[in-house]
Amino acid sequence: MITYNFGDVVVVDFPQIGIRKRRPALVILDIGDADILLAPITTKERKGKGDYKLRDWSESGLLRESWVRIAKISCLEKSDISMRLGQLSDDDKNTVIKIWKTLYKFS
Known part of the structure; x- marks a missing residue:
């Protein structure tokens, strides 16, 4: 089974109403089983609390300026992933981690 790492950028078939x-x-988390935790990436400008404009989007394998939607995570099956595009830069990964920590505080 393929293993993914935090910061990998993948292409996935997201289920939506009646279509994929x-x-x-x-990739947010892969613990080694059949499921994976993902945050969607969009080319539409987003300014919500959990949205982050990727600084180094082209280094990540993305074709256009993109935003990651950290507050919109999904647990999907790894079999829904069609390919790995690349990896976030260290700067982008560190910023995603900071945003994650502000959104998901556990006490």
Whole structure:
């Protein structure tokens, strides 16, 4: 079974009402089983609390300026992933981690 790492950018078939849309996503967590935790990536400008404009989007294998939607995570099956595009830069990964920590505080 393929293993993914935090920061990998993949292409996945996201389920939507009655259809599946192929979209880029950021790997948040892969614990080694059949499922994976992902955050969608979009080219539409987003300014929500959990949205982050990738600084180094082209280094990540993305074709256009993109935003990762950290507050919109999904647990999907790894079999829904069609390919790995690349990896976030260290700067982008560090910023995603900071945003994650502000969104998901556990006490």
